[in-house]
Amino acid sequence: MKKTFELEDLDCAHCAAKMEEGIRKLDGVTSATVSYIAQKLVIEADDARFDEIMKEVVKVCRKVEPDCRILLK
């Protein structure tokens, strides 16, 4: 499943790069792109464990950029 999430207060471009790297390393994530400019995260991950994976993703983001919030719809 491929999904797009908006990011709020993602303030630096190389934080975005670090997030991307971290998310890609997560188990079950097929591909991930974090765009600082678009303030978006596009993630493709295992359908069955998607929600679980998203929790991990939120953790990774918090670790790299404490202020950035993923708007989970």
Added chain:
Amino acid sequence: MKHLTRKQKKMLIRLIVAGIIFVPLFIIGHTHVMHDVPWYVAAPIFAVPYLIAGYDVLRKAFLNILHGQIFDENFLMCIATLGAFAVGEYPEAGEVMLLYQLGEFLQALAVGKSRRNITELMDIRPDYANALRGEEFVRVSPDEVAVGDIILVKPGEKVPLDGVVTEGTTNVDTAALTGESLPRVLNAGDEIVSGCINMSGAVKCRVTKPYGESTVAKILELVENASMGKAKSENFITRFSKYYTPIVVIIALLLGAVPPLFFGQDVGTWVKLALTCLVISCPCALVISVPLTFFGGIGGAARKGILIKGANRIEELARVQTVVFDKTGTLTNGRFSVTVVHPDSISEEELLYLAAAAECYSDHPISRSLALAYKKEIDRTQVQSVEEIAGHGVDAVIGGKRVLVGNEKLMRAQNVTFAPCKHVHHGTVVHVALDGVYAGHVEICDELKPDASDTIRLLKPRKTVILTGDRESVGKEVASRLGVDEVHCGLLPAEKVQKVEEYLVSKPQGTALAFVGDGINDAPVLSRADVGIAMGALGSDAAIEAADIVLMDDKPSAIVTAIRIAKKVRGIVRQNVIFSLAVKIGILVFELASTSSVGHSHMGLAAFADVGVLVLAVLNATRALRVKER
């Protein structure tokens, strides 16, 4: 103001408050009064504006160290400013922190503004559709309209879904999709494309595609995905900052440690230089401005009806030195029409009749153009037999008479004597013989697009090539009229792929090859070329899939615009990279010279220059969004 996020509003207030407290302190700090103030009084006073402006930087640096993420810009800023406190440079510490935060704030504003600009440019998303529900038209979300439903589009509204006009006449403005400002006239039976704006009359349409598959949804998806794709130079910058920051820290350490330890220099002076080095180490100007430029370029191009699928495609496009065209549908309209009728022994009408009747069972574009030119209905009962001779034409019996319709080869094979036409042939010549006697010929042309020759001229000095399935004389004729460098005729689709591969091998090093097709039958070639450009893609899914660049309109001149945008983007990226690095190195050299000669470096000045570079680079990057009219 209203576009600021909560965090940005808070930041703005913090900056203003910190500024108001800091400026008088800074002025006092540079007078001699300060020398008499003990450090335990001065440090806490200066710490107030410093903390107001930069407490979150300290917090982030601390958190990141806990998470094992050292060497980010927050960390560097902390060391630099806390270091300044440690060596007693309180005003400098506050100044650096304030300027750093101001720079970050301005950069967030600029990026937000660009993002909004582009979203506004691409404001083609329909909000509602007036769908027929029972007797009345009801406003519903475009998602809720099914294929086959009837919708009403009033003047001034966006067309919400793809469909066919069933009732009414109107003009639609396709500018948001194609960049073409001339409105299109639509009558009942015409296709209507979502994302256009209905200008004059109310029309009823039958929906042919669900919203998710409509043109507008596809374009929006494409543009959104495009801004996610990263260019090589973007990746380069991210990799670069990974090594750059540690290197700067090491240089700073060496600067702070070596001269005092080994050459007996003053510790404070050199530590301060080391801190200055950290201040300018932040690669923000590069890290922000490069992707911002690509984003602007993609947005500006989209406004012109040019969809570029990702930043990496911009880089390729800027390097294009060979442009290979598929002739039909790109440089020519792909619509054939009879231009010359030269009867020999019979009337013009009879000649057209014979040609059209003999070809009436064929679906070839040429046959259709003959039927179109004849205008009247053809009585097929009169056509007793038709035999198609591949590569030659047809041998038919019409009204009891033997009719040969075809090319010169057919005439020669059947021993029909004819005088070759003296007029210049632009197109395909169809000869007709009646009962073995030459009756005359008809010439059929595929019209050149009005901007085809301008396009070729503007593409010079790039090499231009035409590949066509047409015969030699037609291909060469078109090539020479347009001034195209090379032409290969009579190619089957597979041979086109082969030719493009040959050109890919022989192209000059470091350049790229673009293939321009109309998206029909050329998906393999589009994907093989460095840059695949599909034209006239309104409604053609295969082309949108296969190509790197999609021209919404069918004008070849958009290729020139696309290359111009790409080169501009590349130019801006280069300017920013060179400019920012040059200023940073310049500051470093200046501070080094200043420290070793007069024993003093200007940390605040360095921070000021650094923010200046950032603002200029970001402003320069926003230029990419604007595309000049020619």
